[in-house]
Amino acid sequence: MKGPEIYSTSAETVYRQLLHLIFSKQLKPGQRLPEVLLAEQLNVSRTPVREALRRLANEGLVTLMPNVGARVVTPTRQEMLDTYEVRNVLECLAVRRAAERITAVQLARLEEKIEEEVAVFAERDLEAYIEINNAFHRIIAEASGNLPLADTIENYLARTFVYMVFFESFFDFDTNPSLEEHRAILKALRARDADQAVLLMDRHILQATEDLCRKDLESPETDPL
Numbered sequence: 698m699k700g701p702e703i704y705s706t707s708a709e710t711v712y713r714q715l716l717h718l719i720f721s722k723q724l725k726p727g728q729r730l731p732e733v734l735l736a737e738q739l740n741v742s743r744t745p746v747r748e749a750l751r752r753l754a755n756e757g758l759v760t761l762m763p764n765v766g767a768r769v770v771t772p773t774r775q776e777m778l779d780t781y782e783v784r785n786v787l788e789c790l791a792v793r794r795a796a797e798r799i800t801a802v803q804l805a806r807l808e809e810k811i812e813e814e815v816a817v818f819a820e821r822d823l824e825a826y827i828e829i830n831n832a833f834h835r836i837i838a839e840a841s842g843n844l845p846l847a848d849t850i851e852n853y854l855a856r857t858f859v860y861m862v863f864f865e866s867f868f869d870f871d872t873n874p875s876l877e878e879h880r881a882i883l884k885a886l887r888a889r890d891a892d893q894a895v896l897l898m899d900r901h902i903l904q905a906t907e908d909l910c911r912k913d914l915e916s917p918e919t920d921p922l
Contacts, residue, residue, distance in 0.1 A: 707745035712752050714739060716855075719758060719769060720824050720862050730759065730767040757856040770859075777860050777909060784853040785902040788834065791850055792882065792898040794841035796891035803840045807833060807883050814876055827858045833879055837886075860909060874904065 715735075718724040730750060736743045750767045753759035757780070759767050772780075795803075810833040817825045831854050838847040878901045885894035 707741050708748035708752070711735075711739055711741060711745045711749035715749055715753060716758070719753075719859060720827065722862060724769050726769055726771040726863055728769045730769065732766070756852050758859055772860055772863065777857075778906065780853060780856050780860075781902060781906040781909075784850070784857055785899060785906075787846065787850050787853060788837070788902060789895045789898050791838045791841040791843070791846055792886070792894045793891045794843060794846075795837050796886055796889050796894045798842045799837075799840040799886050803836055804883070804887060806836050807879075807886070810836065811876065811879050811883065814879065818876070823862065827861060830875065831855075831858055837882075840886075857905070875901070878904070 715724070715730075724730070732743045732746050732750070735746045739746065750759055750761065754761045754767070758770055760770055761767050810829055813829045814826070814833070817829055834854055835847070835851060838850040841847060878897065882894060882897045882901065885897055
């Protein structure tokens, strides 16, 4: 009999695989996620699939409906606005704490992520860009020293960045205002200027919200299967 630690490892693997399929748009908004079929395709039992789907549901990427099963989310405009609003509050708190507690190693990691952002943006690879962008924000959350806060931010980062994937046509690879915004935030953190860091983070998240919702977005096309 397989032990719980094996199921836990399998669930993490399935979670990462499903997350990649969502981010790479191989799984579409509204698409059904049958446990049996996924277990067969991923060569695992249904237990880790169920655990992975529950985790994705907790992160807002999958909906679980009684007697229906799991589906990839189909976010509405209001849901996106609400999610970014919460993320803004969380990240402003995190960056204020980070300005007080961030280490030299964490500052160096932020610098590395900015350099990686420059390189991957030139390649126009949305999935890779989102992961690096995500990592930049995770480092700041980690630097806050508040583990529950960092865990919650991780959740909201997953939600907001998957919106960027769903609405890829609205992402502009010709300009990258996020890069200079990240540099400015890093500069404020190096200076231990908490008020400036919060101001910059607030502007950064608001700009991201406006970029995504600046047009009347229609819900992305769904897949009935």
